[in-house]
Amino acid sequence: MRVLITGGAGFIGSHLADLLLEKGYQVRALDSLDPQVHGDSPSRPDYLDPSVQLMVGDVRNRSDVAGALEGCDILVHFAAAVGVGQSMYRMEHYTSVNALGASVVLEEAVRRRDSIRKMLVASSMSIYGEGLYRCCECGDFAPRLRPSEQLERHEWEVRCPVCGKASTPLPVPETKSLFPASIYAINKRSHEEMFLVTGQAYGIPAVAMRFFNVYGTRQALSNPYTGVGAIFASRLLNGNPPIIFEDGLQSRDFVHVRDLCRACAMALENPAADGRVLNVGTGRPTSILDMAKAIARHLGRPDDDFMIRDQFRAGDVRHCFADCSSISELLGFRPEIEFDRGVGDLCRWVATSTATDRVDAATRELEERGLTR
Numbered sequence: 001m002r003v004l005i006t007g008g009a010g011f012i013g014s015h016l017a018d019l020l021l022e023k024g025y026q027v028r029a030l031d032s033l034d035p036q037v038h039g040d041s042p043s044r045p046d047y048l049d050p051s052v053q054l055m056v057g058d059v060r061n062r063s064d065v066a067g068a069l070e071g072c073d074i075l076v077h078f079a080a081a082v083g084v085g086q087s088m089y090r091m092e093h094y095t096s097v098n099a100l101g102a103s104v105v106l107e108e109a110v111r112r113r114d115s116i117r118k119m120l121v122a123s124s125m126s127i128y129g130e131g132l133y134r135c136c137e138c139g140d141f142a143p144r145l146r147p148s149e150q151l152e153r154h155e156w157e158v159r160c161p162v163c164g165k166a167s168t169p170l171p172v173p174e175t176k177s178l179f180p181a182s183i184y185a186i187n188k189r190s191h192e193e194m195f196l197v198t199g200q201a202y203g204i205p206a207v208a209m210r211f212f213n214v215y216g217t218r219q220a221l222s223n224p225y226t227g228v229g230a231i232f233a234s235r236l237l238n239g240n241p242p243i244i245f246e247d248g249l250q251s252r253d254f255v256h257v258r259d260l261c262r263a264c265a266m267a268l269e270n271p272a273a274d275g276r277v278l279n280v281g282t283g284r285p286t287s288i289l290d291m292a293k294a295i296a297r298h299l300g301r302p303d304d305d306f307m308i309r310d311q312f313r314a315g316d317v318r319h320c321f322a323d324c325s326s327i328s329e330l331l332g333f334r335p336e337i338e339f340d341r342g343v344g345d346l347c348r349w350v351a352t353s354t355a356t357d358r359v360d361a362a363t364r365e366l367e368e369r370g371l372t373r
Helices: 013-020 062-069 090-109 148-152 181-200 228-237 257-269 289-296 327-331 340-350 358-367
Strands: 002-006 025-029 053-056 075-076 118-124 134-135 139-142 169-171 206-210 213-215 252-254 276-278
Touching: 002 013, 002 062, 013 025, 013 257, 025 062, 053 062, 075 090, 075 257, 090 181, 090 213, 118 181, 118 257, 139 358, 181 206, 206 228, 206 257, 213 228, 213 257, 213 340, 228 340, 228 358, 252 257, 252 340, 257 276, 276 327, 289 340
Parallel strands: 002 025, 002 075, 025 053, 075 118, 118 206, 206 276, 213 252
Antiparallel strands: 134 139, 134 169
16 A cells, blocks of 8 residues: 655654554655755755655646656645745745645546545644633633734733633634634645545545644754744754743643654544544643743753743734544544653754754744734
């Protein structure tokens, strides 16, 4: 059984390749080796297993995609331009790579619909926008973004839209309304809908996995638009304090990359996932400040030397963590890697790596466009 992973030389794709190779699959990767991710002189990553057949190409290029899909039984689509903030000023680029790229991949998959047995696409928790909340007086609600006037007052927590009282964040189920708050999030919503509707129309089983905040080894430490764990680690490696927006108490669901890849493999092998969208997270909220402290501690740096800006970024949400009951009930998936162990794993790898800190430049780009205040 041969699997094509688009974006297969990247952070998540390479880990999934490792797992599928262990399971006896043949793995082919199509990857553009984007310099923002792979460096200014990109080449085959050292961490990519030698058994992976790497084809360097662009998902927007039909001949590249056609060649990569030839002889494949399973399609995993991870290739994407990734970065919430950057997507708000590189709109054409993000939409081209993400929407046009997915269209080309799907058209070529449909041409091989008699041989493609399953498709899996990476979606994102960003499509939810804000999380789900409960007001003790008015009940549960799914808000849009916090009002600008509230954020200008540096009042960070989400309040009930009816009575104005403080609210309690709840785990987010797949049934929550979708309020994507960035071009990237809109692209990811399109990804899952495009794959599911195409699979249904042509009889190709498809599943969309809504990834929460993935962390682990092989994250691009010099990419200022990658996961927050890698960004914090890059700052600390270069002797700079991590930059934290708002007050640092906003929370996310950090899932280790090996757990996430195990969930993807289970979805590929279990027909119960066909036609579904599934959250992949831990169900546990962790504050951004706690993530920064954990990384600093494991890297042997002070865990209180952070630049808490008391500013907000356009489109940021306050709390969002996964309700994992669907993937647990359907596939029997449960995360196994505890947070502190996972951060330690990341930091041991980080300590042997080199990172160029581009966070200040990325932050300036947001500021110059009025996306932080």
